[in-house]
Amino acid sequence: MSLVSAFFAIIRRDLILAFRRRAEIANPIFFFIIVVTLFPLGVGANPKLLQAMAPGIIWVSALLAVMLSLDSLFRSDFDDGSLEQMLLSSHPLTVLVFAKIIAHWMVTGLPLLVVAPLLAIFLGLPEQALGTLLLTLVLATPVLSLIGSIGVSLTVGLRRGGMIISLLVLPLYIPVLIFASNAVEMAGNGLAVDAQINILIAIFFMSAVLAPLPAAAALKMSVN
Amino acid sequence: MSIIPAPIVRFYHRTASPPHFYSLANKLLPWLVGIFILLAGAGLYGGLYLAPTDYQQGDSYRIIYIHVPAAWMSLFIYVIMAVMGAISLIWRMKIADVVLISSAPIGASFTFIALVTGSLWGKPMWGTWWVWDARLTSELILLFLYLGVISLYGAIEDKRTASRAVAILALVGVVNIPIIHYSVQWWNTLHQGPTVAKMDKPSIHIDMLIPLLLMATAFKFYYAIAMLQVAKVEILKREQNMQWVKKLVETKA
Numbered sequence: 442m443s444l445v446s447a448f449f450a451i452i453r454r455d456l457i458l459a460f461r462r463r464a465e466i467a468n469p470i471f472f473f474i475i476v477v478t479l480f481p482l483g484v485g486a487n488p489k490l491l492q493a494m495a496p497g498i499i500w501v502s503a504l505l506a507v508m509l510s511l512d513s514l515f516r517s518d519f520d521d522g523s524l525e526q527m528l529l530s531s532h533p534l535t536v537l538v539f540a541k542i543i544a545h546w547m548v549t550g551l552p553l554l555v556v557a558p559l560l561a562i563f564l565g566l567p568e569q570a571l572g573t574l575l576l577t578l579v580l581a582t583p584v585l586s587l588i589g590s591i592g593v594s595l596t597v598g599l600r601r602g603g604m605i606i607s608l609l610v611l612p613l614y615i616p617v618l619i620f621a622s623n624a625v626e627m628a629g630n631g632l633a634v635d636a637q638i639n640i641l642i643a644i645f646f647m648s649a650v651l652a653p654l655p656a657a658a659a660l661k662m663s664v665n
Numbered sequence: 666m667s668i669i670p671a672p673i674v675r676f677y678h679r680t681a682s683p684p685h686f687y688s689l690a691n692k693l694l695p696w697l698v699g700i701f702i703l704l705a706g707a708g709l710y711g712g713l714y715l716a717p718t719d720y721q722q723g724d725s726y727r728i729i730y731i732h733v734p735a736a737w738m739s740l741f742i743y744v745i746m747a748v749m750g751a752i753s754l755i756w757r758m759k760i761a762d763v764v765l766i767s768s769a770p771i772g773a774s775f776t777f778i779a780l781v782t783g784s785l786w787g788k789p790m791w792g793t794w795w796v797w798d799a800r801l802t803s804e805l806i807l808l809f810l811y812l813g814v815i816s817l818y819g820a821i822e823d824k825r826t827a828s829r830a831v832a833i834l835a836l837v838g839v840v841n842i843p844i845i846h847y848s849v850q851w852w853n854t855l856h857q858g859p860t861v862a863k864m865d866k867p868s869i870h871i872d873m874l875i876p877l878l879l880m881a882t883a884f885k886f887y888y889a890i891a892m893l894q895v896a897k898v899e900i901l902k903r904e905q906n907m908q909w910v911k912k913l914v915e916t917k918a
Contacts, residue, residue: 595817599820605820612810
């Protein structure tokens, strides 16, 4: 099997597996919606306040939703031994891990793109910011999956890696959160957001190239 | 054929062996302690007694002699950990693992000290204990990075695997160091910009600067002392079944 067909075979396999267990796909989305819903209940339903907080609320909730879904990235493969098969295969693990990350993003990041603008409207985000919100989500949710893959491959061998992964991954998510929510906020005020978008593009390409390397190294360590 | 002279290579290989590192640490420690006491004594005397009172901040600026060196150390130690992580991943050097994991709690403590002293300094100067400005927040994130390293190491039972895991994590986390370092320049926030390490001329009076640099050097020595102490224990733990540790215990007993 050539590298390219192995790459697409992994994406296909992961997508099929995900669609056979639809409830698991839906969970991060429901989580995202519920967290966003909690904010108006927690801080009060003042429309001005919610409008000001909308970019932050959407982005923090998206961050948490992706983080909670990370465990599914390698867990089942680790349990049933297919991760070992990937390690033993003649193809570079980095590329295979990259395929798994893409599949993970299609299952968790992509649905967020659909739901987030809707929730942003409910929170009163100005319509002119919706395009920027979508753009930041398109650019930055893959980054969340990419960076998260490092954390999850470090902890996949642990029985209770769930709490540790938040400590490992969230500090690395912070630059994404800063620039993405700042871009949405600026766009809401009618200001230019080129700088933030350019930085997000840079972060996207950097992490797409670099993140699979430590993730693959960490998987080798975890499987041992 | 190597461009590195042979004695350096020999020193490097010998230091990489745990028993040699252990005895080297034992030999170095008294010297380091002596130099630390001299430097810290001179620095504190200069800083708390000789240095002039600040015309704006009064005497409360003197916390700088703890706050700034601690903040420098918090970044410095993380970079050391990342370098050790790289060495351990590339050359599988056991001592690099030991130094990495021994540095983590010390770095976390320095970060904590920098945060606490900064908070104490902020109350009289800014009128608030804490602001969510770029420097403070990124320093807090640095603390989380340290805690992540420590808890990941604690969570993995096989310590050899754990060492590799924290090496990878330290290397990945180092991307945040430039962000913390330049945060005061990139974002115009409440925390003041750099006053010491400026290209042209430091914007701090020379009588205040000298004790500060003395304290910064003293903190480096303190780090070396603390790290070697922790590393010695860590080496003994890891090598407890080795012949040289048994011999060491027998001679001590």
